[in-house]
Structure formats: structure tokens, C-alpha cells
Amino acid sequence: MGAAMNPPGMSEAKTPVNRRRGRLQLLLILLGVIGPMILATGMYKLQFWVPEGRSYHGELIGNGQTRADIGVPAQEDRWQLLVTAPKDCSVDCQQLVYLARQIQIGLGRDASRASHALAIAQPLNSDYATKLQREYPQLQRYSLDPPTYIKGAQSNDTPHLWIIDPHGNLVLRYDPTVKGKDLLNDLRHLLKLSNIG
Structure with a gap:
């Protein structure tokens, strides 16, 4: 069977x-x-099949550069709006410093996830240094190494504003003509997608 x-x-x-x-x-x-x-x-x-369209307004830094690659050795464990000025902090630089602070305030309940900072190669003039101490008490200040900055940022002496992630990676770069609303939207989008910082 x-x-x-x-x-x-x-x-x-x-x-x-x-x-x-x-x-x-x-x-x-x-x-x-x-x-x-x-x-x-x-x-x-x-770099094939990369979409041409984009949803961000700054220049995307996708090459793995960090803060140290542009001459800023400091470390921060939050998202950071960093203004760099390879010379003195003139009108464009001061406008970006003001914008960085306004963007952080504009984050509302996420404001604690970001900080704002200034990295400059030359000492600030005394009037502006006094103004920063009085009106920007949370602004972090770093020294900037000009040769490293020019090589790493591939830039001339124009001030820039950078969005940097909590690991110190450069994410986006903006020149002084950036609109505050565009920058705020970019940072909000990054914070929404990120589970760090």
C-alpha cells in the first residue's frame, strides 16, 4: 500500500x-x-539618476566635510547655524549673524535643538563685540583658520552661513543673499527628518 x-x-x-x-x-x-x-x-x-529637482535653497554639501575641514575645530551636539567670516565681520557677516539668531528663535519649540555661532579670522571691533555680548548672549564664538577655510570651503573672503548637523557634518551653505524664510524652511525640514540633535 x-x-x-x-x-x-x-x-x-x-x-x-x-x-x-x-x-x-x-x-x-x-x-x-x-x-x-x-x-x-x-x-x-x-552620481547617476540623481534628480535635478530639489527642495532646499542652499548649496548642499554632500562630500562628507566637517566643521574642522573649514577651519572651525569646535564641537556642538546640536544642529548649528554657523556664520563664517574669513576676514572681519562686516555688514554681510553681521546680517548673517542676525539672521542665524532669528532663525533659531523662529524654530519655536524646536529652538533648543539648534544653536547659532560665529567663526571669524580677525578680532571683532569693540562696538560690535559689545553689541554681541549685550544682544546675543547665547552666540558661540570661535576662531577661524583662514588657509584651512579657503581650501575647505572653496570660497573667497565672502561670509557664509552653514547648517551643521550634531555630528559636525556640513549640510547646507548659504551666501549673504539668502532669504530668512527659505533658510527657516530648510532647517525645519532637516529637524523633522532627523532623529539626532
Whole structure:
């Protein structure tokens, strides 16, 4: 009776087919999991199929540069709006410092997730230094190494405002013509997507 139900050689014939089918399923599962990661890495490294449209207003810094690469050795464990001035802090620099503070205030309940800072190569004039102490008590100040800044930022002596993540990575860069609303929207978007800082 048992022989009638399972003719000789029948189970042996099904085994190689089942093995091939199982291997094929395993291969498809691995391709489904690993394939997108390989594709995404290739897109990032080789810059192909990168969308032309963007939802941010500054210049995206996607090369892994950190604060130290632009001559600012300090570390902060929050998001930071950093104004850099490779010379003195003139009108454009002062406007960016004011904007950085306004953006932090504009974050509302997320204001504690960000800080604002100034990195300059030359000492501040006494009037502006007094104004900063009086009106910008939370502003952090750093020294800036001009040769490192010019090399790392690939910039001339124009002041810039940078958004820096809590790990010290440069994320976005803005020149003095940036609109406050655009900058605020960019930072809000980053904070919404981020679970750090």
C-alpha cells in the first residue's frame, strides 16, 4: 500500500526540482534586499539618476566635510547655524549673524535643538563685540583658520552661513543673499527628518 502511494523514484525526482526552486527563491529575496542598497550606493558614488529637482535653497554639501575641514575645530551636539567670516565681520557677516539668531528663535519649540555661532579670522571691533555680548548672549564664538577655510570651503573672503548637523557634518551653505524664510524652511525640514540633535 505504501509503495502504491509513493512509486519508487518519485521522491528522488522531486528533490532536485525543489532545491532549484528554493535556491531561486532565496536568490530573489537576496536581490530584493541587497539590490536597492547596491543601486543607492552606486547612485551616490557615481552620481547617476540623481534628480535635478530639489527642495532646499542652499548649496548642499554632500562630500562628507566637517566643521574642522573649514577651519572651525569646535564641537556642538546640536544642529548649528554657523556664520563664517574669513576676514572681519562686516555688514554681510553681521546680517548673517542676525539672521542665524532669528532663525533659531523662529524654530519655536524646536529652538533648543539648534544653536547659532560665529567663526571669524580677525578680532571683532569693540562696538560690535559689545553689541554681541549685550544682544546675543547665547552666540558661540570661535576662531577661524583662514588657509584651512579657503581650501575647505572653496570660497573667497565672502561670509557664509552653514547648517551643521550634531555630528559636525556640513549640510547646507548659504551666501549673504539668502532669504530668512527659505533658510527657516530648510532647517525645519532637516529637524523633522532627523532623529539626532
